Amino acid sequence: MVTAVKFDNVSRRFDTDVAVNGIDLKIREGEFFAMLGPSGSGKTTCLRLISGIDRPSAGHIEIFGVRSENIPPNRRPINTVFQDYALFPHLKVLDNVAYGLLVKGVAKNDRYQAAEQLLELVKLKGYGNRMPAQLSGGQRQRVALARALINQPRVLLLDEPLGALDLKLREQMQEELKALQQSLGITFVFVTHDQGEALSMSDRIAIINEGALEQVGTPQEIYQTPRTRFVAEFVGSSNVLSPRLSVRCGAGSNWSSLRPEEVKLGVPGAGRADGTLQSVRYLGASNYVTVMLEEDQLAVLVSTTDALPAIGSKVSVNWDSDAQHIMDDE
Amino acid sequence: MQQTIHPKGTDSGARFADIFWKKPGLLIFLFLLPPLLWLGVIYLGSLFTLLLHSFFSIDEFSGLIRYEFTLKTYAELLSPANFDVILRTILMACAVTVAAAVIAFPIAYYASRYANPKIKALFYLGVMLPLWSSYLVKIYAWKLILAKQGIINWMVEGTGATFLLNSVLALPVIGGNSLAVSYIGTFIVLVYVWLPFMILPIQAALERIPDSLLDASGDLGAAPQQTFKLVVLPLALPGVIAGSIFTFSLTMGDYIVPQIIGSSRRFIGQAVYAHQGTAGNIPLAAAFAVVPIAVMVIYLYLAKKRGAFDAL
Numbered sequence: 001m002v003t004a005v006k007f008d009n010v011s012r013r014f015d016t017d018v019a020v021n022g023i024d025l026k027i028r029e030g031e032f033f034a035m036l037g038p039s040g041s042g043k044t045t046c047l048r049l050i051s052g053i054d055r056p057s058a059g060h061i062e063i064f065g066v067r068s069e070n071i072p073p074n075r076r077p078i079n080t081v082f083q084d085y086a087l088f089p090h091l092k093v094l095d096n097v098a099y100g101l102l103v104k105g106v107a108k109n110d111r112y113q114a115a116e117q118l119l120e121l122v123k124l125k126g127y128g129n130r131m132p133a134q135l136s137g138g139q140r141q142r143v144a145l146a147r148a149l150i151n152q153p154r155v156l157l158l159d160e161p162l163g164a165l166d167l168k169l170r171e172q173m174q175e176e177l178k179a180l181q182q183s184l185g186i187t188f189v190f191v192t193h194d195q196g197e198a199l200s201m202s203d204r205i206a207i208i209n210e211g212a213l214e215q216v217g218t219p220q221e222i223y224q225t226p227r228t229r230f231v232a233e234f235v236g237s238s239n240v241l242s243p244r245l246s247v248r249c250g251a252g253s254n255w256s257s258l259r260p261e262e263v264k265l266g267v268p269g270a271g272r273a274d275g276t277l278q279s280v281r282y283l284g285a286s287n288y289v290t291v292m293l294e295e296d297q298l299a300v301l302v303s304t305t306d307a308l309p310a311i312g313s314k315v316s317v318n319w320d321s322d323a324q325h326i327m328d329d330e
Numbered sequence: 331m332q333q334t335i336h337p338k339g340t341d342s343g344a345r346f347a348d349i350f351w352k353k354p355g356l357l358i359f360l361f362l363l364p365p366l367l368w369l370g371v372i373y374l375g376s377l378f379t380l381l382l383h384s385f386f387s388i389d390e391f392s393g394l395i396r397y398e399f400t401l402k403t404y405a406e407l408l409s410p411a412n413f414d415v416i417l418r419t420i421l422m423a424c425a426v427t428v429a430a431a432v433i434a435f436p437i438a439y440y441a442s443r444y445a446n447p448k449i450k451a452l453f454y455l456g457v458m459l460p461l462w463s464s465y466l467v468k469i470y471a472w473k474l475i476l477a478k479q480g481i482i483n484w485m486v487e488g489t490g491a492t493f494l495l496n497s498v499l500a501l502p503v504i505g506g507n508s509l510a511v512s513y514i515g516t517f518i519v520l521v522y523v524w525l526p527f528m529i530l531p532i533q534a535a536l537e538r539i540p541d542s543l544l545d546a547s548g549d550l551g552a553a554p555q556q557t558f559k560l561v562v563l564p565l566a567l568p569g570v571i572a573g574s575i576f577t578f579s580l581t582m583g584d585y586i587v588p589q590i591i592g593s594s595r596r597f598i599g600q601a602v603y604a605h606q607g608t609a610g611n612i613p614l615a616a617a618f619a620v621v622p623i624a625v626m627v628i629y630l631y632l633a634k635k636r637g638a639f640d641a642l
Binding site: 048051052053072073074075078079080082083084086088089090099100102103104147148150151 | 540542543545546547548549550551552553556560561564565
């Protein structure tokens with residue numbers, strides 16, 4: 001399998017801040033790759049390093065096997081959909097989309113024809129003569145996408161492209177982006193802080209925290225077997241079991257993770273440990289319940305079809321030891 | 331304690347505030363009234379009176395103004411001697427504007443895109459400082475700088491480049507006895523005094539261009555010079571136009587710089603000054619004063635037509 005982008009011990013420092021700290025990473029050709037992390041974790045910097053807008057302070061990046069630190073952004077087979085879309089306000093939509101061909105010196109008719117085709121692809125046929133300011137957020141996002149695709153990049157970088165859209169539009173665009181990536185077959189590197197988005201769209205996910213890589217894996221691996229406490233807590237709403245709690249529950253003595261839906265409630269004395277039902281939050285298909293085991297809290301997801309003990313009552317908690325995942329933390 | 335509701339304000343201040351809250355237009359009207367009176371009645375009124383005078387003429391024998399509509403004064407404006415003044419002024423204004431734009435752009439570009447906040451504060455100080463000192467003092471200082479015994483001549487002699495300065499001064503029309511009495515001198519000083527009015531609007535326009543647009547341009551394959559031509563320049567153009575409106579109209583109207591520095595040939599401002607003063611020819615002075623207004627209207631019309639304000 002061809003490696004599209006390779007990070008080799010890459011760091012990026014700004015004065016005293018370390019935005020990216022020694023990342024090793026391989027992004028394969030043709031995959032939908034998500035970089036997931038809280039804001040300020042360095043994921044956008046990673047994207048800027050790939051596109052060449054920014055350069056690493058240490059380490060190097062290979063793009064399709066070519067060392068790239070001395071290749072300016074305009075000569076990389078990579079295009080970006082920017083977080084704020086960065087549409088040129090003085091150019092009409094058609095000229096925005098055709099910009100990549102204009103700077104290559106393609107004749108006006110040819111580049112307009114190509115731009116029209118891409119506008120059709122992103123379902124904005126007939127919008128070519130509008131100015132960016134006349135479009136809605138979702139439409140601008142599509143123009144930015146069409147513009148980034150006109151040079152037929154081998155890697156498309158997307159920097160939180162759906163962040164500014166409302167929920168309904170975001171879900172629709174998630175599906176469209178995924179479908180587009182599959183039909184075009186090019187590598188997508190997608191930066192987001194929305195774990196749901198990353199899980200549902202990607203082939204693989206890199207979890208980034210404070211400039212360092214926490215874990216790389218398929219959505220299933222990330223969700224079911226988080227390697228660190230950070231991953232367990234950031235992706236979804238896993239319980240993180242401290243060694244103290246594990247020992248009390250007869251479940252080993254390491255840090256480990258346990259998904260709330262794996263925990264079952266029972267009558268006192270019937271499970272691994274007894275506790276007090278502390279709070280209930282209604283989520284529609286399920287109830288999100290917290291149980292206090294002395295000073296430790298455990299989250300439990302209970303289907304709404306199941307009966308629920310009253311708040312304050314004594315319950316027991318139980319789970320299969322398979323459901324519990326040992327983590328790297330000491 | 332619970333708050334009590336007072337349907338009417340408790341004091342006169344609150345009652346006033348209530349009135350303005352109910353009628354927001356009233357407050358805006360009151361705020362705008364003084365400037366509207368000032369600009370609308372006093373300024374535009376005088377301008378209109380001036381315009382009106384340009385359609386009157388002067389009686390050659392009595393020297394009194396004949397209050398009858400005529401285009402005779404405008405015809406006089408086109409006489410070779412007067413038309414020369416107009417042409418000279420417009421050419422000088424064009425040259426000063428172009429030079430100011432060329433000098434200002436790199437400075438503004440550096441200040442808006444590269445300078446850190448500390449340097450930027452120094453930059454503002456540097457640009458504004460000349461505006462704080464007296465206009466006349468600056469111009470007389472320049473007269474000394476440019477004079478035959480001035481520092482420029484002294485430096486040129488010191489470097490042995492006298493022949494170069496002499497050959498420049500020997501140029502027909504723009505040359506002269508020394509820099510202080512040539513068009514080159516007038517030009518240098520005009521560029522100096524109006525430069526801040528070009529730098530500040532360009533800097534403001536450049537400051538408004540988000541970095542992401544430049545990143546996007548490079549990302550899409552544009553080399554830096556293409557980004558400059560296709561993104562930076564079009565988006566900075568409104569600033570350049572705004573700056574050129576200042577430098578162009580200020581040069582067109584200035585009568586002190588050409589009076590103190592330059593050859594004795596007149597510019598429009600001097601012509602207006604002379605005609606409305608000693609000569610008492612208000613109609614011709616008014617007709618001269620209409621020229622810069624007409625030129626600016628044409629310039630703005632052309633700029634708008636070419637799309638210079640599309641990015642606003």
